[in-house]
Amino acid sequence: MRKPSLTAILAVFLLSAAARAQDSLELKGSGWVNAKDLALDRLKGKIVVVFFFEEECPRCLAGIPGRNQLRKSYAEKPVVFIAINSGNPRGVVEEYARSNKMEWPIWVDEQRETEKPFGFKISLQNIYQWYLIDPEGKLHGAPSEEAALRADIDKYLPAAKMTFDGLGIPEKLKPLARDLELGVYDPNIAELAGLAAKGPKDVQPAAQSMYERLKPLAEAGLERGKALDAEGKKYSSYLEYSRVASWFRRTDYEKTANAALAGLKKDKDVQDELAARAMLDQARGLLYSSKKVEKDSAPALLSALQRKYPNTEAGREAAKLAGK
Template sequence: MYLLVALILAGASSLVAAGGKYGEEAPEFPPGVFNDGRQYRLEDFRGKTVVLFFYEKDCPRCRGSIPDRNKVVQAYKDKPVKFIAIGAGDTLAEAKSYAGQTGLAMPVFSDSFSLMEKRYGQTISLNNIWQFRVVGPDGKVAGYKMELNEEYLEKAVAASTWKYKDQGYDAKLNPAIDLLEWGQYEQGVTKLRPFLKNANAEVAASAQKLFEALKTEGQQWMDEAAKAESENPIGAYDLYARTAATFAGDPLGEKAKGSLKAISAKQPVQDELAARKMYEGFVGAMAQSNPTNKTKLIELGKKIVQKYPSTPVANKVNTVLSEIGA
């Protein structure tokens, strides 16, 4: 049930208030891109710790601190914690450049409109060169520091758990397991598949055991989707789509494809899918825009809202338009 709720919340929120204080729910990432080409959501990391590092790219002191930041990342590399940097006010090109020049050992979110920092109630500048937020396994802010042996970070990590890593699977499966742990199911299963036919019988057996566990989880997605079809067809669609993509070519994936085709005939789903196609252009424009160059972005956003006003995508776009002062 939790995954379905997460999908609903990710798409349906239309208002975002500044937050990020201790004990509060950690605000989600706004639409945007990361320097590694992947997409991350705090909702996908429930049960684990996330450390957010907001930085000022033009500050020499901040750049000089990166080796120390990387030491913390390295120290926790085998723990259920994810480190993500936020390039406050940075375009994607600037975020990539900063990571490349400094060797920053974590993905970087291009926060070109400074929406992420505003959602956390702060302004990064040469007078406020960095900030941190430790997000605990319950999704709430649990601390403000990123340091070795820091009390609140240690507490959050101690309360976090791996889903698959500590289950005794063969070490050769770790690249696939790493992807799975951080919500990258489709990529994780793709990485796992070759091991199902590994020449080493023990490795193949371990891979099969993991695959069976994943199929059990996939069946749970299917069950949640079936229950949600009448009241939340869009959420059901997303669960079916996730199952079909993760288990492509398998009986479970084929079953999901059939359900996906049927639910795609519903008008709310059709509208949402059409809105998502337009939204891809909106996110792309966002990566190329900034506070002084946002005319095209605003035009695209308003078109989505006008054409598909009742969709979750329209709600997300409305939020962004409000945040950038459109």
């Protein structure tokens, strides 16, 4: 019997150590390349394959066609593939994806905020790490070899679900359905609602059935917003109502949410949170800038935010950013 190589033993050790270091994935950074608005909380019930990678690694580069094909092979199943880059700015990641035809959604982790909690650093000495989030939202270490990775994915498939399982989706609606399966709700739910109300006869019945599956999102969001408001958690309530208003535009759900938002916008705590969030977004933009003069100005803005809005969520996030 062949003994496992030192490389294989080391890979297993690093994988298990990294898995012990982190039991959840929180995406922090400057957004997506090759995707619109993915959010892990909207993917619960599906399998999410996560690939941390080093852009300068020749092996990672050579594996792009195979990884693209792997993703395509699960296109009609409740499996989502995401990659996380190794600290380079958005422009570099966009060019990498474009020039090398990498089709996976890539999370831009410029400051390695997503990577750091895992206890490893992606580099030419540690070129990639693989993880899998199961349908219950639990994070597991995953193998890098394709056959073993497929076996892990297939193990969880019976428990995974598509939002539109059991519905016949017309070809015209399949692109829309795919975006909705990925949790890209804005503007897709509003488009679907329009088709359900006044769409062509060849798609309207299917659109109506699909929209019925999504209505609970609005109803639950409105209930949460109301409950949070009653508890005095005004900003959290504001966020819930805002999501409903954004996702369900041009529907009665939007009207209900906007009516609640009108009152919440007058609340001082909500106003402070919104102003602080705007400052934090500006500071992040400077921090992730490729221009040194802009990057160097970020700490001053973070400090100003903490002084002006110390008791806000954004103020606390600014303190964490400033400490890194």
